[in-house]
Amino acid sequence: MTIPSDRVSGEDLEVWASAAPDGPVRRRGPASSRTTPPAGAAAPAAGAPFPRASSPARDDYQGCFGCGGDSPSGLRIVETRVDGTSVEAEFAVRDVHQGAPGLAHGGLLATAMDEVLGSVAWRLGGRYVTGRLETDFLAPVPVGATVRLRAWCNGVHGRKAYVEGEGRIGAPDGPVAVRAAALFVEVPEEHFTKERLN
Numbered sequence: 395m396t397i398p399s400d401r402v403s404g405e406d407l408e409v410w411a412s413a414a415p416d417g418p419v420r421r422r423g424p425a426s427s428r429t430t431p432p433a434g435a436a437a438p439a440a441g442a443p444f445p446r447a448s449s450p451a452r453d454d455y456q457g458c459f460g461c462g463g464d465s466p467s468g469l470r471i472v473e474t475r476v477d478g479t480s481v482e483a484e485f486a487v488r489d490v491h492q493g494a495p496g497l498a499h500g501g502l503l504a505t506a507m508d509e510v511l512g513s514v515a516w517r518l519g520g521r522y523v524t525g526r527l528e529t530d531f532l533a534p535v536p537v538g539a540t541v542r543l544r545a546w547c548n549g550v551h552g553r554k555a556y557v558e559g560e561g562r563i564g565a566p567d568g569p570v571a572v573r574a575a576a577l578f579v580e581v582p583e584e585h586f587t588k589e590r591l592n
C-alpha cells in the first residue's frame with residue numbers, strides 16, 4: 395500500500411494563529427486558503443457587539459436539524475452565551491446520533507459545527523450560507539456526552555465571511571473533539587425560495 399505523501403502525522407499538529415478569543419488554537423495543519431481571510435479582509439472589532447443581536451434563521455424556524463425543537467432526531471443545539479466576538483452553544487449526543495456503536499457520527503459533529511459557525515455568520519447582519527466547511531476530528535465523542543461548541547469570525551471580505559470554531563467534550567475547557575473553519579457566502583432572500591420544491 396502506498397501512503398500518500400500529504401498524509402498528516404501526529405508531529406504535524408501545529409499551533410495555528412487565529413482570532414480565537416483565547417488566542418492561537420491547535421489544528422492538524424492550517425485552515426486552507428479558501429477558509430482563511432485574505433489580506434484586506436475586515437476583522438471584527440474586538441469586544442464590539444455583533445451587528446445583529448440574534449439570528450433570524452434560528453429564531454424563526456423550528457424545523458432546522460441543527461437547532462430546531464421540531465426535528466425529532468435533530469441535534470437541538472442551544473446557544474448558551476453570545477458576546478461581541480463569539481457564540482457558545484451545546485448539545486447532547488443521543489443514540490440517534492451514533493456512527494460507530496456508542497460514538498457520535500462524524501457527519502453530525504460537522505453539522506453541529508456548521509450550525510454554530512452559521513449562527514456567527516448570520517449575526518454579522520446578512521443572510522449567509524455555507525460555501526465551504528473544513529473539519530478536523532480530534533477525539534471520539536461518546537453517546538451521552540454534552541458537546542460544548544464555540545465559534546468566532548476571523549474576517550469579512552465582500553460577500554464572504556470567514557468563521558472558525560471548536561467543539562469540546564463535557565465542559566468548556568474539556569478535550570477538543572472537533573475543529574472547523576468555514577467560508578460563508580452572503581446571498582439574497584430569493585436563495586431560500588427559488589429552489590424550493592414544495
Ligand SMILES: CCCCCCCC(=O)SCCNC(=O)CCNC(=O)[C@H](O)C(C)(C)COP(=O)(O)OP(=O)(O)OC[C@H]1O[C@@H](n2cnc3c(N)ncnc32)[C@H](O)[C@@H]1OP(=O)(O)O
Binds near residue numbers: 428510524581
Ligand atoms: C443560524 C443559521 C445556521 C445555519 C447553519 C447551516 C448553514 C448551511 O448549512 S447553508 C446550506 C448549505 N449550503 C448551501 O446550500 C449553499 C449552496 N451553494 C450556493 O448556493 C452557491 O454555490 C453559493 C451561494 C455558495 C455561491 O454562489 P454565488 O452566489 O453564485 O457566488 P459565487 O460568485 O460563486 O461565489 C462568491 C464568492 O465566494 C467564493 N466561493 C463560493 N463557494 C466557495 C467554495 N466552496 N470555496 C471557496 N470559495 C467559494 C467564490 O470564489 C466567490 O469569491 P470572489 O467574490 O472572491 O470571486
